[in-house]
Amino acid sequence: MTNGQRSDAIVRGFALSSVFWLLVGLLVGLWLAAEMIFPALNLAPWLAFGRLRVVHTNGLTFGFTLAGIFACSFYMLEKLTRTPLAFPGLAKTQLWLFNIAIALGALSLFAGWTTSKEYAELEWPLDIVVVVLWVMFAVNVMGTLVKRREKQMYVSLWFLVACVVTVAVVYILNNLAIPVSLAKSYSAYAGVNDANVQWWFGHNAVASVFTFPILAMFYYFLPKSTGLPIYSHRLSIIAFWSLVFGYLWTGAHHLMLTPVPEWIQTVALAFSLFLIAPSWASVVNGYYTMNGNWDMMKSNYLTKFFILGITFYGLQTIQGPTQAIRALSGHLHYTEYIPGHVHMGTMGWVTMIITASMYFTTAKVSGREVHSVKLANIHFWLILVGQLLFTVTLWIAGIVQGAMWKAVNPDGSLMYTFLDSVAAMYPYWTVRIFGGLLYFAGISVFAYNLYMTSRPKTQAV
Amino acid sequence: MNFNSLYEKPVLFAIASVVVISVGTLVTTFIPLFLPSTQPISPLVKPYTAVEMEGRDIYIREGCNNCHTQTVRPLRTEVARYGDYSKPEESAWDRPFLWGSRRTGPDLARVGGKYPDAWHYRHMANPQAMFDKSNMPAYPWLAKAKLDTSLTARKVKVLGYGYDGAEVARQLAAFRETVTAPAYPSAQVRSQVTPAALQGEITELDAMVAYLQKLGRDLKAAQGTAAGSATAWAAETKNPYAGSPEAEEEGEKIFKENCRGCHGEKGTGGFGPKLATTAHKFGGSDADLFASVAGGRPGGMPAFLPQLGKDRVWKAVAYIRRLEKENR
Structure with missing residues (x-):
């Protein structure tokens, strides 16, 4: 086997792993959405909301998103350096260990x-495995x-x-803890500091998993799939x-309005507003890339994923x-508005870009065209409508909930x-389930389409 | 150096990235680790007892923080709903912190002492039996599990609570003595939810209840009962809604949402006293009933004035009067 074939198999392996964890994570999400309305569904300790929610968030952040990042990163890395992967054996081990x-x-x-710390819930033995995996990737x-x-x-490699480096720094520092058994450890930080370190991690986990690598994909796969060069290198x-x-x-x-020192909150607020500028620089760069070629939204099946994806990124980075x-x-x-915000980012921006990028890479590494453009279009519309129904409903729910708390x-x-x-939330939660079901249907179409695209051609040996 | 060469040197680029992300990290996260404002210690806030700490670990294990916050913000309505806003020193012993990020259920930072233990035993076993519209999961399995104390002494040492293994053993024995004694005020409800084989042991639910009762209690104790609140309704002596059927009907709704869980359907009594009677525990005049509902009473009756307001407290009293009559 040549190096090229080996890395093709690795890209395909990560892509299919990503799809598998996406389906699992979404099913768990649907169950959670139902538990919000029917508490009787908390059938057993391991199915109770408090434990299950963490499986949902971790499964989708680390299972689906990271695998998608690995698949697309290895692909981009080889193409943008015009060099085969340095250590394909290591990447294969990484796939299994992952x-x-x-x-x-x-x-x-x-x-x-x-550990109870959001997106860092895994206990210390698994933290060590995560660090090993990350070193292998690095x-x-x-x-x-x-x-x-x-x-x-190229700019995609900078983001990579x-x-x-950011994942390495924030993950290790936030997870510092003193173990008391295999299953239990206590954070190295206490109280206010623990909160401050945790959300420094929490926010930058979002930056370095849901933003940097997804932007890397956007900057690479939008030009690749349209044949249009990115509008401005300087802007990037x-x-x-x-x-x-x-x-x-x-x-x-x-941590606004919590016991964290007020100046830290205010500095965070100032920089949050500042971040609108660089976020929108990427949005504008994407839009101007399409200048004069907007007909591709219709003629090229992948373009709309990237443009809608970057649009949700733009909305997300104003809303945040x-x-x-x-x-x-x-x-x-603390209201439903926040899950509404998060899900526009994950269901709109992240998933739009990753699924489109995986269509592109999987087709390439399998040496064929995507199995069905028609199915890809159905997938697009189902996840778009499903996501909007889900998120807009939760924004309204959150505004209502906040108003009721303050009335x-x-x-x-x-x-x-x-x-x-x-009690006022039940109608919204019901609509949310329908949004989730539409979304899940769209992702199921995607999973089938990607699987059919990934099958190796029988004549190639 | 030509700046553009940065994009040709991957190792240098990685180092530059680390430097760039370090600035914000240093200022907003690293330096604050050592500031007094992030680690205030107050003699008023005591470390957890061994049992409370174990209860806290069960709270973490079950992921309660995914639906409940533990930080009251300095907002007028939030203070009215939950109590005084959270102070940094209150979290001094918390590793990890448990402030949460979402209120699918209410904030718990001030829940300690708000209800009697019996309330929690019944509520954890079946929240919907007390509140129809609640979507909280039931946790019946907590009462069916004996508390594992094999690591307790080690945990206390790691957490630096400042007491030793002998003290842990003493605390566990004393706690077991208290909750298993027939004189324990919540003994009846505890025995209803706890299986026979574990009646004489400390269960996970016992520890959880102990932890919930600790939340916010040190601060409340330090501040004492709000002075002056007793006079806030001194002038409330006559129910303006006496005999009004509309008010009684509204009172019934208020009763079903807020009172039924403890005082039983139609006020026939639960672990809260019977209300469908003229022999009220804390006095049966309009003024007495108003004071009981508005300001709470020792032994577990919470104050409802901040949540309900004067108007609705009187409507609840009107409904209680109807229950008295119906019962006659």
Whole structure:
């Protein structure tokens, strides 16, 4: 087997792993959505909402998204450096270890092994496995970059390097803990500091998993699938450095009006607003790339995924900073508005870009065209409508919920009990399930289409 | 150096990236680790007892923080709903912190002492039996599991609570003594939810209830009962809604949502006293009933004035009057 064939198999392996964990994570999400309405569905300890939610978030962040990132990164890396992967054997081991780790991670979370820190719930033995996996990935990224034949590194590779270093720094520092048993450890930080470190991590996990590598894909696969060069190289330089610099200051916008020192909150708020600029630099770069060729939205099946994806990224990066503003945070934080915000990013931006990029790469590494453009179009419309139904419903729900919490009678007493605000959510939660079902249907079409695209051609040996 | 060569040197580029992400990290996360404002210690806030700590670990294991926050923001309505806003020193012993990010259920930072233990035993076993519209999962299995204390002493040492293994053993024995004694005020409800084989042991639910009762209690104890609140309704002596059927009907709704869980359907009594009677525990005049509902009573009756307001408290009282009559 040549190096090229070996890395094709690795890309295909990560793509199919990604799809598998996507289906699992979404099924868990649907079950959770139903539990919100029918608490009787909390049938057993491992199925209870508190444990299951963590399986959903971790399964989709680390199972689906990371596998998608690995698949597309290895592909981009080889193409952009015009060099085969430095260590294909290591990448293959990484593929196996990755799937074992995700499966063990899910099992451990079902069992209640959790640190409780969001997106860092895995207990210390699995943290070590995650770090090993990340080192394996980093070695291949840096190794291939050092060996590369292409002199200049394209913007996608910058974002990839930023992803590698940022994940390493924030993951390790936030997970520092003292173990008391295999299943239990205590955070190295206490109280206010633990909160501050956790959301510095939490926000930058979002940056380095849901933003940097997805932008890398956008900057590579949009030009690749349309044949149009990116509009401005200079704009991408500005966008890159200011984004990577600004992100690390903003963690405390998750902690507005909490006991975290006020100046940290205010600095986070200021940088959150600042981040609109570099975020929109990428949005504008994408739109201008299409200048004069907007007909491709119709004629090229992948273009609409990338353009809608970057549009949701643009909306997301306006919505996020506005939520950091104290007055709005006071109304919206802790309500359904926040899951609404998160799901526009993950279901709109991240999944649109990853699934489109995986159509492109899987077709290439399998040496064929995508199995069905028609199915890809159905997939697009189902996930678009499903996501909008889901997120817009939750935004409205969140505004209503926040208003109910704040409503007062003329005598100054509260107008609604907490339970009133729960009861008011049931209609919204019902609509949310329908949004989720449409979305799941779209992803099922995608899974079938990608699987059919990935089958190796029988004559090629 | 030509700046463009940065994009030709991957190792240098990686180092530059680390430097760029380090600036914000240093200022907003690393330096604050050592500031007094992020680690205030107050003698008023005590470390957890061994049992409370184990209860906290069960809270973490079950992922309660996914639906419940533990930080009250300095907002007028939030303070009215939950109590005084959260202070940094209250989390001093918390590793990890459990402030949460979503309120599918209410904030719990001030839940300690708000209800009697019996309330929690019944609520954890079956929340919908107390509140129709609640979507909280039931946790019946917690009462069916004996608390594992094999690591307790080690945990306390790692967490630096400042007491030793002998003290842990003493606390566990004393706690077991308390909750299994017939004189334990919540003994009846506890025995209903706990299987016979574990009646004499500490269950996971016992530890969970102990933990919930600790939340916010140190601060409440330090502040004492809000002075002046007693006079807030001193002038409330006559129910303006006495005999109004509309008010009684509204009162019934208020009763079903807020009172039924403890005082039983139609006020026939639960682990809260019977209300469908003229012999009220804390006095049966309009003023007495108003004071009980508005300001709460020792032994587990929470104050409802901040949530309901004067108007609706009187309507609830009107409904209680109807229950008295129906029962006669």
